[in-house]
Amino acid sequence: MxxxxxxxxxxxxxxxxxxxxxxxxxxxxxxxxxxxxxxxxxxxxxxxxxxxxxxxxxxxxxxxxxxxxxxxxxxxxxxxxxxxxxxxxxxxxxxxxxxxxxxxxxVASLLEVGTGFHPELTGRENIYFNGSMLGMSRQEITSKFQEIVDFSEIEKFIDTPVKFYSSGMYVRLAFAVAAHLDxxxxxxxxxxxxxxxxxxxxxxxxxxxxxxxxxxxxxxxxxxxxxxxxxxxxxxxxxxxxxxxxxxxxxxxxxxxxTMNEGEEATSELSPTWVNNGSVDSEWFVPEEISLVDADQKPLKGVADRNEDAWVSIKGTIKKTDPAFTLGYALWDKDSRNMLYMSLATDGSQKDWPKFNKGPVQILGKIPRRLLNTGNYRVTVVDALFQKYWIHDPEASPMRVGLKVDGKYTSSPYWLDNRGGIIAPEITDWKNA
Amino acid sequence: MRNQSAVSIQAGRRASLNIKELWSYRELFLFFAWRDIKVRYKQTALGAGWAILQPFLATGVFTLFFNRVAGISSGSATIPYPVFAYLGLMYWNCFSGSLSTVSNSLVSAQGLITKIYFPRLIPPLAAVALSVVDFFFAGVAFIAILIAFKVQPDILGLLMILPSLVLIVLGAFGLGVFFAALNVKYRDVRSALPFITQILLFVTPVIYPISLIPERFRIYAYLNPAAGAISAVRAAFFDQPINWAGFGLSVLGAVIMIVFGLWYFRRTEKNFVDVI
The missing domain is CATH 3.40.50.300 (P-loop containing nucleotide triphosphate hydrolases)
Incomplete structure (x- = not known):
């Protein structure tokens, strides 16, 4: 200027x-x-x-x-x-x-990572084309090329067509280019x-x-x-x-x-199971039933013991497969203002992900024991195309169930009930210095 | 970064050609063309060989059916029909190839157009490059054909190679850019295009000399840029007088197509994303 x-x-x-x-x-x-x-x-x-x-x-x-x-x-x-x-x-x-x-x-605008990636082109070629799409000059890409490759952590495959990449590698490369815009x-x-x-x-x-x-x-x-x-x-x-x-x-x-006022009556008395009445649908996934179950997959009827693992059961049908498709849940404080955390089925390493094949599917996501305090929580189920967009995001997802947590805190004789805090993880590592 | 220090977006602004902006995106144009060429020949066993094989095989078929069976000749006893046909097909493939890639260029770039801004003329412009590259591959094989048939081209013929190519490419681009914009709204273009190309092949003097067209229709035939380009380069190559009036008519035809095509393109451009 x-x-x-x-x-x-x-x-x-x-x-x-x-x-x-x-x-x-x-x-x-x-x-x-x-x-x-x-x-x-x-x-x-x-x-x-x-x-x-x-x-x-x-x-x-x-x-x-x-x-x-x-x-x-x-x-x-x-x-x-x-x-x-x-x-x-x-x-x-x-x-x-x-x-x-x-x-x-x-200006550079990032509405999507990997815009213009062509499956037949190699990683190297795609860096150049994508970089140019996003407004970088050839000189600029050349000077940042090594940095982009290092950042993407896929140096070995840089001359392989991206169609042979795993979805993880693909996203890495796409992000690496986006991250080096200036x-x-x-x-x-x-x-x-x-x-x-x-x-x-x-x-x-x-x-x-x-x-x-x-x-x-x-x-x-x-x-x-x-x-x-x-x-x-x-x-x-x-x-x-x-x-x-x-x-x-x-x-x-x-x-x-x-958003709270709109959902007020719905959040105060949330049912422990949610059944699709036909209103929730998408190109990829139709949910059928969301419920909370114990380790033996018996329904919890909305009340979980805080000293046992609880599981969020998501049942439905995959209509169209997509490598980026994922399901998950978000856990909210009872007044629904704060999300405590979110967990997606694809958060672990790729080999541990559940399979999302076309047809009926049921997956279970754990709510770890000894994490939540006693009281009321809300679970919303989300589906998304990873790195692309939410099909149903944590805040607005209609797939929601209520969870009441009960049970004693740890093995200590002191705490019997009503401990403070939104969560109550068991942190017992105390010692003399 | 692309050097644009200020952007102004104004509703209802009038469409203009905006050459200055196009020029600032010239590098992206090159990347587009380079990508199309790369992708075209990836995972093909013959690669650029296809650019040679296509007119080669077509020449064989046309020689057999039109020359031998139907008795259509090159119009001169000194010009072997295969040489005559191959030269025409080289240019014709460039025309039909450009027309088809340009017409489909916007719909193919749909994913990009809805996600990022760049001058919408870039994909159609880059689409032309592919056919021009193919043309030069086919041209190398033409030298071999000339030697095989012991045809010595006239020196003026060599001078006509480029003007004819420019003319035919401009014509294809002008028509293609109109179809490309139309294709965004009406996908019918995609289905109609192969048919249109086929009809055009028969009304263009590719497999027959333009002298076969009755005199009173010839003036209309020449309005087709492909007709003027092919006739002129052939005449020049085989040492015949060039019909400059006809060539001029073809240039006029190309200019009309370009002006109309670009006008329609620019007029509809701002609604592309809403309807694509």
Whole structure:
């Protein structure tokens, strides 16, 4: 930036952005065929106009905000609040219907890792192509090439076509390239935060560490944990409009309050089993029943002894296999405001993962004994395409069951009941110095 | 990073060609072309041999059926039909190949277009490169054919190689870029294209000389850029007078296609992601 006064201008200026989609109820396909359009042209003049049920849908309506230089800025909101549309407009993928945006500085936008990866190309070739897609110059890629390869930890296979890679290796390489981008402004989607593999954390750390050097990040997410951890300011979107903006604490509180009020009655008396009434479905997986069982797979009827392992049983049908598909659960404090932890079926080493073959499937995920305190908890079941997106995320997933934990704390004679704390792990290592 | 220090997004901005932006993305264009070429020949036993084999086999078939059975000749006793046909097919393959890859380039790049921004003209532009590379492979084999049939080309013929290639590629790009934009909305293009290409092969003087077309229709035939390009390069090669008026008509045809194709492309471009 050569101009002196440009340093005080905001990095991103969004002014009155709206986006309108026309939903055409007539066609099932998202693209029309020539026949349909021709038929309309032919019939319309005859007065026999095809019943047109076009509906306008405003994904964003008059959204304005500014992102100061050097800020890590959060955009939050529920599914369907317009976050993704905003992200796509900022990334210049989608054109806004109204309004304007000014972005000052070189931008890189990461909506997905591995964009443009071609299975027939080798790791080396894909680094170059993907890097170029993300806005790096050839020189820049060449100078960072060794660093990217080292970071990805797949040096041995760098000249192998990526179609022979395991899904883990593939993701590693994709993240390695993304982590070495060096823009002034980074637009980052939460899809990158799906799952919690160690490598991905390393990548996020690397991406964000470069951001401390006065760079601007726009981070879109509906995970309050990540947002609170990373951002200082942000906006809250609701039904396509800006509901609140300002300090991150205030807007996340507001968001949580809203989502809580909506789910209030549901969380207070949660059933120990959840059965799909047909409303939950996806391209990959249809859940059938979620329940809590003991080690012998006998139903717990919602009450678990804290000194025994409990298991979350997920029963359903895999409709379409995908190497990135995974299931898991998140455990929440009873007031549902804080997630204690999340566990995915693919968190361990790959050989230990459960098989997700097409057809009926039942998997069990452990809730370790002597971890939770006595009291009420909530378990939400999640499914996701790892590193791509949540099918049902921990916060909004309709697959939820209640869990009551009972039982004594440890073998100590002192604690009988009602120990403080959300969790009560058995930490008994005390000794004289 | 690509050197763009400020980006301005404005709703309802008018479409423009924006050559400056295209130029700033030239490296990505090269990467696109390089990727397409790499991928094309990966895991094929013959590799670039296909670029030679295709016109070679087609020449054999055409010589047998059109020349021997149907009695179509090259229009001159001194020009062996296989040499005549191969030269035409070299250019024709470049035309039909470009037309098909350019037309499908946006739909094939769907995953990229919905995930990242780059000038949408990049995939169709890069798609042309593949056919041009194939053309040069086929050209090497043509030298062998000339030697085998003891045909000595005219020096002017060598000078016409490039202008004809440029003309045919521009024509294919102009038509292809229109189809590419249309394909985004109407997938019918995908099904119609092989049929269109087939029809075009028969109305273009590829397997027969343009003199076979009746005089009063010839003016329309020449509006097809492939017709002018192939006729001119053939005439030059085999030491016949070039019909410059016809060549000029073909250039006009190509210009019309390019202008119309780019106009339609730029006009519909901003809605690609919404409908693809």
């Amino acid at each position: 050569s101009k002196k006064d440009s340093s005080s201008l905001p990095a991103i200026e969004v002014t009155g952005i709206s986006k309108c989609y026309t939903i055409n109820h007539k066609n099932k396909a998202s693209y029309s065929t020539l026949k349909d359009d021709l038929a309309n042209i032919v019939r319309a003049p005859l007065g026999k106009k095809i019943e047109s049920t076009e509906e306008k849908f405003w994904a964003l309506k008059n959204v304005s905000f500014e992102v100061p230089k050097g800020e890590i800025f959060g955009v939050i909101g529920k599914n369907g609040s317009g976050k993704s549309t905003l992200l796509k407009i900022l990334s210049r993928i989608v054109d806004p219907t109204e309004g304007s945006i000014k972005i000052r500085g070189r 823009p002034e402004i980074l637009i980052l989607d939460e899809v990158l935060a799906v799952g919690d593999a160690a490598f991905q954390q390393k990548s996020m750390k690397k991406i964000l560490s470069t951001m401390t050097e006065g760079r601007t990040v726009l981070f879109v997410s509906h995970s309050m944990g990540a947002i609170r951890q990373l951002c200082t300011k942000g906006v809250l979107l609701k039904e396509g409009t800006v509901e609140a903006s300002g300090s991150i604490g205030a807007i996340t509180d507001r968001y949580l309050l809203e």
